[in-house]
Amino acid sequence: QVQLVESGGGLVQAGGSLRLSCTASGRTSSLYAMAWFRQAPGKEREFVAGIDWNGQNTNYWDSMKARFTISRDKAKNTKNLQMNNLKPEGPGVYYCAGSTAGVIVVNPPRYGYWGQGTQVTVSS
Numbered sequence: 001q002v003q004l005v006e007s008g009g010g011l012v013q014a015g016g017s018l019r020l021s022c023t024a025s026g027r028t029s030s031l032y033a034m035a036w037f038r039q040a041p042g043k044e045r046e047f048v049a050g051i052d053w054n055g056q057n058t059n060y061w062d063s064m065k066a067r068f069t070i071s072r073d074k075a076k077n078t079k080n081l082q083m084n085n086l087k088p089e090g091p092g093v094y095y096c097a098g099s100t101a102g103v104i105v106v107n108p109p110r111y112g113y114w115g116q117g118t119q120v121t122v123s124s
Contacts, residue, residue, distance in 0.1 A: 002026045002113040004034075004096045009118030014088040016122075020081040021073075022096030022115060028053075033104045034079045035059075035111065036070065038120075040092045047106035048094070051079055059104040088124035093117040 008020040022034060035050030048068065050059045055072035069082040079096070098113035099105060 002028060002031060002098050004098055004113055004115035006094065006096045006115040006118040009094060009120045011121045011123065012086055014086060014122055014124050016086055017082070017084045018086065018120060020083070020094055020096075020118060020120075021078050022080075023076060023078045024098060025077065028077055030100050031098045031113075032102055033099045035097050035099065035104065035106075036081045037095045037097055037108060038092045039095065039117075040090065045095065045108045047108075049081060050104035050106070052104060057104060059106070061106070083120075086120075086122045088122050091119065091121040094120050 003025045006022050012018050031053050033050050033052045036048040037045040038048050039045040047061050049070040051070045067085045071080050095117045096115040097111035099111045101110050
């Protein structure tokens with residue numbers, strides 16, 4: 001089993017920045033990739049960015065590519081999401097997810113491991 005724990009959410013003004021972190025523990029050797037998803041109230045989870053375990057490959061949703069950066073901290077089994085120039089989208093929960101698939105996929109059902117989520121609210 002793999003456990004994922006997110007941190008770093010909060011309230012920020014539009015145009016500001018936040019850094020989210022996701023730390024993996026347990027059988028991390030089974031993971032191929034980790035990703036971040038965002039879920040607004042009443043909506044489905046949407047792919048934000050993903051990175052393979054070694055940090056060699058990344059994938060971003062087009063609308064986030066210029067503002068977000070996903071990276072890894074190998075020593076800490078942690079993946080980070082740096083979010084800059086945040087837009088006033090209202091509240092949302094960011095989830096960290098882990099996948100054993102051989103590619104960085106954007107579909108939530110392809111991820112077998114999920115964190116509890118961290119709330120991010122961007123005010124106007």
